[in-house]
Amino acid sequence: MPATLDDKLVVAISSRALFDLEEENQVFDAGDAQAYMQLQLERLDVPARPGIAHSMVRKLLRFNEDGVARVEVVILSRNDPVSGMRIFNSGAAQALRLERGVFTQGRAPFGYLRPLHADIFLSANAQDVHEALAAGFPAAHVMVGARPAGNGYPDELRIAFDGDAVLFSDEAEQVFQKKGLAAFQQHEKRKADEPLPAGPFKPFLEALHRLQHAGPPGLRIRTALVTARGAPAHRRAIQTLMRWNIRVDEAMFLGGLPKGEFLREFEPDFFFDDQSGHIQQAAGFVPAGHVAAGVTNAPASQATPRPRRRSNRA
Known part of the structure; x- marks a missing residue:
């Protein structure tokens, strides 16, 4: 064969x-x-x-x-x-x-x-x-210069994901980039029950989900959504995962707080994020990789300047 x-x-x-x-x-x-x-x-x-x-x-x-x-x-x-x-x-x-x-x-x-x-x-x-x-x-x-993974969970694979432009599409991020935080929150509140389109890492999360249910005894996978979203924009992210029939073990809605110290507590074997600033900060705490997708990674000639205020999204 x-x-x-x-x-x-x-x-x-x-x-x-x-x-x-x-x-x-x-x-x-x-x-x-x-x-x-x-x-x-x-x-x-x-x-x-x-x-x-x-x-x-x-x-x-x-x-x-x-x-x-x-x-x-x-x-x-x-x-x-x-x-x-x-x-x-x-x-x-x-x-x-x-x-x-x-x-x-x-x-x-x-x-x-x-x-x-x-x-x-x-x-x-x-x-x-x-x-x-x-x-x-x-x-x-x-990020080859990132901090290596810890050894606190030898029998548990831990993976952390950002939301928008990673697990989900950058639809909501485009609203934030063009119109600012208030418009983003209103947009997500209005569409709370409408699933976000899939982002580039949805297939990998699905593959991990299948592996988790097929693996040998004694090993498990723990996943986390680590996003700069906060209420009321959290609901659409949760509803989307529910619609996909995919469960994450932890969700951190940080409302724009830096992710690094939260990731250090979760202790992932790897973290994925689309924003270079988030990745550079996170790499001081955990293994990290930049997902160069979505509007925040568009060429400078195509990107819309980011509003000068703290983000409340992934």
Whole structure:
């Protein structure tokens, strides 16, 4: 029977998102690709240290521990095939079961997401993430300098999501950007019982929801919605999740408060947000990735200036 990725949660991830390769990457960024390849070859048997997304990937792969293949992690990297050997060696040294990888030697790899049927793409290359999102795949630019995940919940995968432009569309954010906070609140109050359109990460949340109900005993997934929305705009977010028949374990409606300290208490293995300011602040507390979707990530020539007041949305 031919190999297939059907019925699996497929994570496509770049080598720098999974492993700490920043020292080697400095050589590459200096413009000497040959020296970079030589350095990787010299370190072939030196395992790379865990990267920012390592905790999330390690816990996801534990859902295969009972012998049922529920999760597939595929390295999707701009690295050359020689450097790819080190990536697989590093995975083996850290007991990560990595069987598949695509190494493009500098060429944009996002096109391979489609044949992989990827549920999410994590990369340290912002342009690759932008192109993946444009192609319709959940994708995040991993902040390689973020604080690593804690170890307080070894048997629980914890994922936190922003709302607008991440789980939900940016419909409401567009109202806020154009007309301000009062108009945003009125808009959301008026449409409280009308579900928000899906955002780029709804499919990934759905995949986690399925995995939660199919996983082996002793492992669980805990999800959180962490949004700058507050009352009365909270209701539409909750109603939307109910309409989707998806449950999140925690919801934080912060009314514009900084998210970092709340995330530190939740202790996620990863946090996804569309706003670069939120991500930069959160990265001081937890592993984080920027979802470059929606109006807040539009080119400056297309964006509407943000009102000079504290936001009350995701």
